[in-house]
Amino acid sequence: MLRFLVGRLAVLIPTFIGVSIIAFSFIRLLPGDPVMLMSGERVMSQDRYEQISRELGYDRPLVVQYVDYLGGILSGDFGTSIVTKQPVLYQFGELFPATLELSLCAIIFAVLIGIPAGVFAAIKRGSFFDQTIMGTALVGYSMPIFWWGLLLIILFSGILQWTPVSGRISLLYYFPQTTGFMLIDSLLSGQAGAFRSAASHLILPTIVLGTIPLAVIARQTRSAMLEVLGEDYVRTARAKGMPPFRVIAVHSLRNAMIPVVTTIGLQVGVMLAGAILTETIFSWPGIGKWMVDSVFRRDYPVIQGGLLLIAAIIMLVNLMVDILYGLINPRIRH
Amino acid sequence: MKRFSFAAALLAATVLSGAASAKTLVYCSEGSPEGFDPALYTAGTTFDASSRPVYNRLVEFTPGTTQIEPGLAESWEVSDDGLEYTFKLRPGVKFQSTDFFSPSRDMNADDVIYSFERQLNADNPWNQYVAGAAWEYFNGMGMPDLIKSIEKVDDMTVKFTLNKPEAPFLANLGMDFASIMSKEYADKLEADGKMDQLNQMPLGTGPFEFVNYQQDAVIRYRANEDYWKGKEAIDDLVFAITTDAAVRLQKLQAGECHIFPYPNAADVESMKSNPDLTVMEQEGLNVAYLAYNTTQAPFDKTEVRKALNMAINKEAIVDAVFQGAATPAKNPIPPTMWSYNDAIQDDPYDPEAAKKMLEEAGVTDLKMKVWAMPVARPYMLNARRAAELIQSDLAAVGVEAEVVSYEWAEYLSRSKEKDRDGAVMLGWTGDNGDPDNFLHTLLGCDAVGGNNRAQWCNEEFDDLVNKAKTTTDKDERTKLYEQAQEVFKREAPWATIDHSLVVMPMRKEVQGYVMSPLGQHSFSGVDLAE
Numbered sequence: 001m002l003r004f005l006v007g008r009l010a011v012l013i014p015t016f017i018g019v020s021i022i023a024f025s026f027i028r029l030l031p032g033d034p035v036m037l038m039s040g041e042r043v044m045s046q047d048r049y050e051q052i053s054r055e056l057g058y059d060r061p062l063v064v065q066y067v068d069y070l071g072g073i074l075s076g077d078f079g080t081s082i083v084t085k086q087p088v089l090y091q092f093g094e095l096f097p098a099t100l101e102l103s104l105c106a107i108i109f110a111v112l113i114g115i116p117a118g119v120f121a122a123i124k125r126g127s128f129f130d131q132t133i134m135g136t137a138l139v140g141y142s143m144p145i146f147w148w149g150l151l152l153i154i155l156f157s158g159i160l161q162w163t164p165v166s167g168r169i170s171l172l173y174y175f176p177q178t179t180g181f182m183l184i185d186s187l188l189s190g191q192a193g194a195f196r197s198a199a200s201h202l203i204l205p206t207i208v209l210g211t212i213p214l215a216v217i218a219r220q221t222r223s224a225m226l227e228v229l230g231e232d233y234v235r236t237a238r239a240k241g242m243p244p245f246r247v248i249a250v251h252s253l254r255n256a257m258i259p260v261v262t263t264i265g266l267q268v269g270v271m272l273a274g275a276i277l278t279e280t281i282f283s284w285p286g287i288g289k290w291m292v293d294s295v296f297r298r299d300y301p302v303i304q305g306g307l308l309l310i311a312a313i314i315m316l317v318n319l320m321v322d323i324l325y326g327l328i329n330p331r332i333r334h
Numbered sequence: 335m336k337r338f339s340f341a342a343a344l345l346a347a348t349v350l351s352g353a354a355s356a357k358t359l360v361y362c363s364e365g366s367p368e369g370f371d372p373a374l375y376t377a378g379t380t381f382d383a384s385s386r387p388v389y390n391r392l393v394e395f396t397p398g399t400t401q402i403e404p405g406l407a408e409s410w411e412v413s414d415d416g417l418e419y420t421f422k423l424r425p426g427v428k429f430q431s432t433d434f435f436s437p438s439r440d441m442n443a444d445d446v447i448y449s450f451e452r453q454l455n456a457d458n459p460w461n462q463y464v465a466g467a468a469w470e471y472f473n474g475m476g477m478p479d480l481i482k483s484i485e486k487v488d489d490m491t492v493k494f495t496l497n498k499p500e501a502p503f504l505a506n507l508g509m510d511f512a513s514i515m516s517k518e519y520a521d522k523l524e525a526d527g528k529m530d531q532l533n534q535m536p537l538g539t540g541p542f543e544f545v546n547y548q549q550d551a552v553i554r555y556r557a558n559e560d561y562w563k564g565k566e567a568i569d570d571l572v573f574a575i576t577t578d579a580a581v582r583l584q585k586l587q588a589g590e591c592h593i594f595p596y597p598n599a600a601d602v603e604s605m606k607s608n609p610d611l612t613v614m615e616q617e618g619l620n621v622a623y624l625a626y627n628t629t630q631a632p633f634d635k636t637e638v639r640k641a642l643n644m645a646i647n648k649e650a651i652v653d654a655v656f657q658g659a660a661t662p663a664k665n666p667i668p669p670t671m672w673s674y675n676d677a678i679q680d681d682p683y684d685p686e687a688a689k690k691m692l693e694e695a696g697v698t699d700l701k702m703k704v705w706a707m708p709v710a711r712p713y714m715l716n717a718r719r720a721a722e723l724i725q726s727d728l729a730a731v732g733v734e735a736e737v738v739s740y741e742w743a744e745y746l747s748r749s750k751e752k753d754r755d756g757a758v759m760l761g762w763t764g765d766n767g768d769p770d771n772f773l774h775t776l777l778g779c780d781a782v783g784g785n786n787r788a789q790w791c792n793e794e795f796d797d798l799v800n801k802a803k804t805t806t807d808k809d810e811r812t813k814l815y816e817q818a819q820e821v822f823k824r825e826a827p828w829a830t831i832d833h834s835l836v837v838m839p840m841r842k843e844v845q846g847y848v849m850s851p852l853g854q855h856s857f858s859g860v861d862l863a864e
Contacts, residue, residue, distance in 0.1 A: 031744060039466060048466070083368065084549060085530060091549070150580055158584045165585040171360055171552060171572050283576050285551040293366060293550045293577075298743060 078305035088305035097180025099286030106210035118221025140215035149281035166283040213267040224256035265321030362591035370536040389513035389538035400767020416499030430543035448517035471511035505766040567861035593840035618836040620713040622761035623828040625787035641691035663830035673815035703756025713761035788827035
C-alpha cells in the first residue's frame with residue numbers, strides 16, 4: 001500500500017508543477033503588459049511602472065520569477081486580488097463552502113437517483129423502462145447547463161413559482177455566517193423560515209449541477225450491473241434459490257459499486273467545471289461565480305491563483321479516489 | 335422546557351414581525367461595483383452603488399432632468415468674469431452615523447476641500463491611497479488645469495477659483511466624482527492606518543448608509559435617519575447582484591426583486607402585458623456611432639464618409655437590434671439635449687447615390703474593417719448584429735467590410751490609437767446634460783488620440799465648441815452648438831447610428847421612482863405600496 005501511495009504522489013507532484021507552469025505563463029501569454037495586468041493600474045508614469053515592476057519582481061529572469069512564484073504558492077501565497085486587495089487564498093476559503101455545499105447536494109442527488117435508475121435499467125435490460133432511462137440519461141448528459149438552468153428557472157420559478165430564482169437565501173434573512181454552510185447557519189440563526197428558505201434556494205442549482213453526474217452514474221451503474229449479473233457467482237446464487245432482491249442488493253450491487261465509486265470521484269472535476277456555469281446562472285456566491293466575475297473584472301491574480309487552487313482540489317480528489325479504489329479492490333495495488 | 339419553547343416562539347415572532355414591518359426595496363443590479371469611492375472609477379454600476387445612495391454633491395441634478403439644483407451648497411455666486419465660484423454650504427447637514435464610525439460634527443468647508451484636494455493635489459496623502467488611483471473623471475475632464483485654487487472663506491463658505499471661464503463647471507460639480515466625503519472619517523482612517531477602508535466602507539451625507547457588502551452577491555444599505563432632506567420612506571435598500579438579464583426578469587416576476595435595469599429588448603413586450611409590472615421608458619441621453627479614422631485614406635475625404643453614411647440603413651439596425659426601442663440618429667447629441675439642432679437634414683439612405691459618389695471619388699474595391707464592441711451597452715444592445723447589417727449594407731455599394739472585435743478594455747484602448755485601422759463602433763451616455771460633454775469630449779481636437787475615435791480635428795468645429803465652453807450665456811451657447819452640429823453633418827466624421835430608449839421594469843408596488851436621463855439609478859424618494 002505504501003508503495004502504491006508513493007507511486008501516486010510521484011505522479012501528482014510533476015502534474016502540479018505542470019499546472020503551476022501553465023498558470024504562471026498564463027499572465028505572460030495574454031495580450032497586454034504583465035506589469036499593467038497584475039497591478040490593475042491603467043495609467044502610470046514610467047517611474048511608477050518601474051517601481052511596480054520591481055515590486056512584482058518582473059525585472060528578473062523568468063526562471064527566478066517562476067521559482068519565486070512556486071515558493072510563494074508552497075507557503076500559501078496565491079497572490080492578492082487587484083479589486084478587493086484580499087489574498088486569493090483567503091477569498092477562496094470564504095467562498096469555497098458555498099461551492100462545497102452545492103456540490104455535495106448535487107452529488108448526493110445524483111447518487112440517490114442515478115444508482116437506483118441504473119440498477120433498475122440493468123435488471124429490466126432492453127425493456128421500455130431501460131430505454132427510457134438510458135435515453136433520458138443521454139439527454140441529461142448532453143444538456144447545455146446554461147440553457148437547462150434557465151429552462152428550470154422559467155418553469156419552476158417563473159411560471160409555477162415553486163422555487164426562488166437565485167441566491168442562497170432570501171435577502172430578508174440576515175445573519176452571520178459561522179460555518180459557511182447555509183443549511184447549518186440558517187438553523188443556527190434561530191430565525192423561523194430561514195432554513196426553509198435556504199433549502200428551497202438549493203433545489204434548482206442542485207438539480208442543474210447534478211444532472212450530468214446523474215446521467216454518468218446511471219449509465220456506469222447500468223453497465224457495471226450488467227457485467228456482474230452475468231458472472232457465475234450470481235447465477236449460482238440465483239440457482240440456489242436466493243431471493244432476487246438479496247441477489248441484486250448484496251451480491252451484485254456491492255461488486256458493481258467498485259467502478260461506480262471511481263466514476264463518482266471523477267465527477268468532482270466535472271462538477272467544478274459545471275459549478276462555474278451553474279453558480280453564474282443562480283447568482284450562487286461560490287468559487288465558480290468568483291472565477292467568472294474575476295474574468296469580467298480582469299482580476300488576473302484571482303484568475304491565476306483560483307485556477308491553480310481548483311486544479312489542486314481536483315488532483316487531491318483524484319488521489320483520494322485512487323486510494324479508496326485501492327482499498328476496495330486490492331488487485332489494483334499490484 | 336415548555337416555557338423555553340414558548341419564549342423561542344415569541345422571539346421568532348418578534349424577529350419575523352420586525353422583518354415584516356421594515357420596508358425593504360430590492361434592486362437587482364447588473365454587476366458588482368469596482369469599489370465605493372466614486373471618484374476612483376468611471377462605471378455607472380459603481381456610481382449606482384456608491385455616489386447615488388451614500389453621498390451628496392455641492393449641486394445635484396433635479397431628479398428626472400439634467401438641470402442642477404442646490405445640494406450640499408445652499409446657494410452660490412459666480413463672479414462677473416466667470417472665474418470665481420463661491421458656495422454657501424447648507425448648515426446642519428449630518429454625516430451618517432454607522433456601526434463603523436460616529437461623526438462628531440456637521441458637514442463643513444473642510445469636507446468639501448478634502449474631497450477635491452485629494453484628487454487635485456498629488457502631494458495629498460489621499461492622492462494615492464489606492465495604488466494607481468488615476469482619478470479618471472477628474473483628470474479626464476481637465477479639472478487639474480482648470481482649478482487654480484479651492485479656499486475656505488469661512489466654515490460654511492468655499493471658493494473655487496478657475497484659470498479660465500468654463501460654462502459646464504457647475505454641472506460638472508453634480509457629477510459622481512465630485513461627491514463630498516467626510517474629512518473627519520478620513521482623518522480617523524489615516525490615524526488608524528486603515529486608509530483602504532474609505533473605498534470599502536463608504537460614509538457620506540446621502541439618503542442611505544452603507545451596512546455591508548458581500549462580494550458579487552449583495553450590498554445592504556439602511557435609510558439614513560438623519561438625512562437632511564428627511565428619512566426615506568423605505569427602511570432598507572438591498573442590491574442583489576444578478577448579472578444575467580434573463581434571470582433578473584425571472585426574479586422580478588417572482589417578486590424577489592422590485593426593480594432592475596437593462597432588460598433584454600426581446601422581453602419588453604411581455605413585461606408590458608404583465609399586470610404585476612410597470613415598465614418605464616425614457617429616451618436615453620445617448621448616441622451610438624461609427625467613427626471613421628479621418629486621418630487615413632480614403633476616409634480623409636469627406637465625400638467618401640458621406641457616401642458610406644448614405645449606404646447604411648439605420649432604420650434596419652434600429653429594428654433588428656432594438657425592436658423599435660431606439661430612434662435613428664442624425665446629430666451627435668440626442669434630441670432630449672438642449673441645443674439639439676432639429677433643422678439638420680440627415681443624409682438619406684440611398685445605396686445607388688452612395689455607389690455613384692464613391693465612383694466619383696475614385697474609390698473602387700474598398701476593403702475596410704468595422705469594429706464591433708464585445709459588450710451590450712445602453713446605446714447599442716448588440717454591436718455584432720449591427721456591424722453585420724452595416725457589412726451587408728456596405729457590400730451593396732461594393733465595399734468589402736470585415737467585422738472585428740476585441741476584449742472590451744482592449745477594444746477601448748486600441749480604438750484610441752491615431753493610426754488605427756477601420757471604422758469603430760462606439761457610443762456615449764451623457765454625464766451632466768451639457769452638450770459640451772458630447773461635442774467637445776468626443777469630437778474636439780483635444781480629444782484626438784483619446785475619446786475622439788474619428789481622430790477628427792476640424793478648426794471650424796473646434797473654435798465653435800471652445801467658444802461655447804467659455805461662454806456663460808445659454809442662448810449664445812445654444813447658437814454656437816447648433817452651428818457646430820451643422821459643421822459636423824457637413825464633414826461627417828461619424829455615421830451616427832441611434833439614440834436608444836432606456837427601459838426600467840419594476841413591480842407595481844414600487845412608487846415614486848424617477849428615471850434619470852443621465853442613466854443613473856437612484857432610490858431616493860421611492861416607496862413601496864403595502
